Amino acid sequence: MTSTAPSDLPYLDAFAAASHDAWRAAVDKVLKGADFEKRLVGRSADGIRIEPLYPAASEPARALRAEAGRWHVAARLDHPLAEAARALALADLEGGADTLSISFAGAPAAHGYGLAADDVATLDAALHGVMLDLVQLRLDPAPQGRINALLLAALVEKRGHAPGGLSISFGLDPIGVFASRGSLSAPWPELGRRLAATIRTLKERGYAGPFVEADSRPYHEAGASEGQELGAVMATAVAYLRALEAQGMSLAEARDAIGFTLVADTDAFLTVAKLRAARLIWNRIQQACGLTPEPARIHAETAWRALTRRDPHVNLLRGTVAAFAAGIGGADSIAVQPFTAALGLADAFARRVARNTQLILLEESNLWRVADPAAGAGGFEALTQALCEKGWHAFQAIEREPGGEPGGIVAALAEGRLQQTLAAQRAARTKAIATRREPITGTSEFPNLREEAVAVLDVAPVGPDLRHSQGSLAERNQSELIRCFVGGAGRAEALAAPAAALRAPALPSLRLAAPFEALRDKADAQPRRPAVFLATLGPIADFTARAGFARNLFEAGGLAAPSGDGFARDGTTDLDALVGAFRASGAKLACLCGSDAAYAEEGAAAAEALVRAGATVWLAGRPGESEAALNKAGVASFIFAGCDAIETLTQAQAIANT
Template identity: 35%
Template sequence: MSDEVTGGLDEPEGLQPEPGALRLAGDGDAWSRADWEKAAAGVLRRAHRLSDDDPDDAVWAALTHTTYDGIPVTPLGTADQAVAPAVPRPTRVGGWDVRVRAFDGTDVVSELERGATSLWVLAEHVAADTLPAFLDGVLLDVAPVVLETPTLAHAEALVAMGRLHPASNLGATDDTDLVAFARLAIHAGVRAIVVDGVVVHEQGASDAQELAWVLARAAQVLRILEDAGIEPEQALRLIELRVAVTDEQFVSIAKLRAVRVLWARMAELCGVDVTRARVHAVTSRPMTSAYDVHVNLLRTTVAAFAAGVGGADVITTVPFDEPTGEISTLGRRLARNISALLVDESHVARVADPAGGAYAVERLTDDMCQAAWAALGRIEADGEQAFFARVAEVKARREDDVAHRRRPLTGLSEFANPADPAPARRNTAYRYGAAFEELRHNAPEDHVFLATLGPVAEHTARAQFATNLLAAGGIAVDVAGATSGVDVVMAAYDGQAVVCLAGTDSAYAEWGKEVTAVLRAKGARRVIVAGPPTEGADDSCSFGDDAVAFLTRTREALR
C-alpha cells in the first residue's frame, strides 16, 4: 500500500517572502503627514473647532490633551515620538488571573466555578477565626488567596489551612507586624505584602503620583525588612503591586508598562538583578457613576482591556452596580465575564506586550516613567504631608474640569436621563462625578419651561444643549416646541417658576425681551437664556460654564 497521498494543493515554492519584500500597503495608500493633517482639519472646521484661517497643522494642538501630570497625549503616533522601547517589557502570554473581591456573604466557591481564578478577601468583613469556614471548599493550592487589611491572626489562620498557591499574598499593607508577615510568608512559600497605589488613586491622585506613591511605599517596606535581616533580593519577591486603571485607554496601558520599568530601576538601585514585578490592576472606582450604571460596563471594559494590553498579571473588574452599594449577582457575573470576553473571544492575551513598539505608547510609557520618578523624588524630599497636598491640588483641578464638563461623564454630566431612579443607597467611595450625583440624588419635582423661539431647525441646537445640561442636575423640562411668536409660546406655558429661552441670537434680539416680559407677568420668577448672557435674563448657560454652579442656582430657584 502506497504512503503517497493524492490530491490537495501544490506545495508553495516559498513559505515566506524575502526580507523587505512584503508590502501591506497598496499603490493608493502612500499618505503623508500633511494628508492626514488636511483631512483631520477638514473635520474640525466642520465642527467649528478650527477656523478657516487656522493652518492644517493646528489639528495637533486641537486634538492633543494633557494628563494631570502634564503629559501630552497626541492623536497620532509618529516617528518623531520614537524613544527606546521600555525595558523590561511585559512578558505575560495567555490569560491573566481574574481576581474577585470577597467579603462576608460572598459565595467564594461559586465565584471560582464561574470564572474567577483568585480571591481578594476583605479581612475586615471576615474574622480570623471564621476564615477557614469562609474558604471552605476552595482548593487553596489552585486558587490564590490575597488578604486585604488583615491582622497577623488572619495571616496565621490562612497559612494554617495548608499548602497555598505561591501567588497567594498575606496582604500586609502597613508597618504593623510587617516583619512577622514577611517571615510567615517566607515559611509558607507565598507573598507577604501588597504595595497599594489604588489607595491614593481613590483620593484623587494622578497616574504619576500613584506610581510614585507605590515606589515610595515599596522603598519604605524594603528598608524595614532589610533592617530586620531580610535582604532586598528576597524582599522584592514578597511584594505584589496594585494599581488602578481607568477608561483612558492609552494612558492606562502606558501606566502598566511604566510600573515594570520603575520597579526594575528600584531593584537595580538595591543591587538586585531585574526582578519581574507581579502587578494587580483594578478598574477605577472613582471613574464610575451611581446613575445610568450600565455605562460603567463600557468604562470597566475599556479599563480591563488597557490592563490586559499593558501586561497586568492580575485584573479585578469592579462590578457595574458597585457604586449603588448593592452589588447584584448580574454585576458580579458581568465583571468576571469581561475578562473572559477579552481573553477568549478578543484574544487580547495571545501575545505579550501587544502595544510595545508603537510610537505613541512607547512615548507615553517613557513620559510616565519620567513623571513618576520625579514625583518620587519630591516625596523623598518633602514627605507624605506635602505629597497629599499635591494630590489634593490634582483632585481640585479634576473636579473643576468635571464641573465645567471639560471632562464629561456620560450618563451623568452628559446625556443624563432624569427619569433614571436614584439608587436606594450609594457607595460613599470618592467618585469623579460626586457633585453631579449629589444634584441628582434629590431631584426637584418641578420642571423648567423650555421656551423655544422659532421653528425646530433654528432652536434645536440650544434647546438640546439646555435640556442635556438641566438633565445633568436632575431637572426635567417642558418644551414649547416649534413657535412663531409670543402667543404660541404662552399657549404652551403652564406657570412654571423657571423658564429657559432657547433660540438663535437673532430670535433673542427680535422678540426675546417681549416673551421674557410676558412670562414674568404670568408668574415666571427666573428667566434663563441658553447662550451668552442677554439683557433682561436672570442667568445664562453656555458651553464651558461651571455646570455644577449653574444647576445649583437653578435648583434653588425651583424650590
C-alpha cells in the first residue's frame, strides 16, 4: 500500500501515504466492534475470499486475445421457420451485429426452439440475403452436429464462396451434447474417428475453423461454480486433443481446431477473472503438451440461469453487467440473451435491445480500446489467480477419472461423478437462493405484483429429432455427403446407424429464479390473489421496517400484503381496529409487524385477539426472549432475514388458500 517512489503528481506528496493499517483502523472504528469477516469479506461459490481491499498487483498475468480491438457482436438464429429466422437475422445484422450463431432444432442453447432445417434449401432460405463472406457464422453445439456442419459447408459450396475467405466456427461438441442429453450416438472412439474425419474434410476444402467447441454452458446451467465450469471446459478441450491426436492429427493441429464458449454471469468481478483465468489455464495446458501457447478463442454468452420470467426488464441490467464483464475479460465475441428469453422466443424488439447493449458498451463506453484492462488491478489479479487454482484443481479431479477409454470427462459423465459434484454445488446455491443470501432482484427481492406483460413470439417449441434409423447415404465419406447435400439430399439420408453408446444422467438446465416463479404462478392461478394481513403494532415509524420486510417476502410468493398507516392510538395499538381490519380483509393469515418493544408489550395480546378472530398468526422478526410467551399467545411461526423463503411462502400459500 505504501510507496517511496516519487509521485507522478507532485502535489500529492503533501499528503501522508496511505497504509493498510491506517485503513483497517478507520474501518474498525466504523464497524464499532462488528465482525470484519462477516461484514466485509465475501466468499464465492468456490470458497474464494472476496476482500474489500486489495494491494496493487506487482506482476500482472497477461491474458490477451489473439487480436486486440472490438469484440464481435453475436445474435442467435433460432426461429424454427426459415423465413421468420431470416427476417430476424437480417434485422440483427442491419442493426449492428456481425456474427450469427445458428441454433438448429435440438441445440441445448436454443432452449426448446431452433431452426428446423433438414436440407440445404431450408438453410439457404434462412440465410437468404446474408452475405456469408461479410459476417462470422457460429454453429451452436447440437445433436447431429456433424450433419449440421456438413449442411453449412454444402450451402457455402452451393453459393460458390471460397471457404478460405469465410469465418465459421462449426461448433462440434459431442461431449457437451452428452452432458446435456445423457447419451452419445456412438462409442467414444467412433465419435473421435468421425470428428477427425469431419475436421479433415472441412480443412481440405479450405476452412480455418475452429471446428470443435469446448462449451461450458451445460455445466453452468446445471449449477457449476466458476472453478467447476473452468475445470469442465478444460477437461473437454483436453479430451478433444487426445481424440484428435489418436486419429493422427498433430497436437498443434488439434489445438488450433478448438474454440471455447464460456458463460458471462452477473457477478462482474468473477466473470472478468474467469475469462482471464481460462486463457491462462489453456496456456498452461498447451505448455504441458509441449506447444508454444496460442491465445484461446473465446465466445461468451450471458447466463441463462440468471434470467427471470418475473419482472423481466431487470434482465436488461443483468445482461448489461454480464456483457460488460465479458468485454473487460477479453471475450472475442459476445452474445447477450434477450431479456424475454426465459418467457419464450424473443421478438425483434428484445433482440434489438440485446445487441444494442453491446453496441453502447463498444461505441459509447469504448470498452474495446484497452487490451486486458483488468491487468495489474489487485482485485482482478487476485481473483484471476484464485480461479486459475480452483479451475486447475477441478480439471485435475476430472482427469483423475479411470484411465483407458474413454477416461477424463467422458468417464466422469458416464459414471455420474461429475453430475454428483454439480448436484452438491447446485444444492448449496439453491439453499442460498431460498434463504435470499443470494437475492434475485424483481423475483425474491423487490417483486412487482403489478408488472406489465412483455411480448414474445407466438411460436411453439420444437421437439428434438429422435430419429435413429440409418440413412441411405450414411456410409458415404464426408466429401460425398457434402456433394449429396448440395444435390438436395436431406438430413435423414445421412444419419449413421444406431450403435451401442454411453448413457449417463443428463445435466439439468435450470434458472435460479424458477422456485420463486413457481410460487408466483400458483398464486396467479387462484380465482382471487391470496393475501396476508399485516397486523402492524404502534406508530408508523416503529413498524415500517418490518412491514416492508414482510411485504417484500410475501409478494415474492405472489401473496398480496397491503400495509396502511397502522392502528396506533394514544401511543398504543387499537386492537379493536386492528381485528376489525383483519376481518374486513378476508385474509386467513396475519403477520404481526412492529418493534421489539411493541412485541414485548403488545405482541401477545394482539396475537390472542387475532387468533380469536380466526387468524393464523405469524410474526416478522426473531422472537428472542419473548418466543415462549408469543407461542403461548398463538404465534405459529416467525419470518426473518435468512429464513427459508421458499418453504415459508409455500406454507403461507397453503394457509391463504384454505
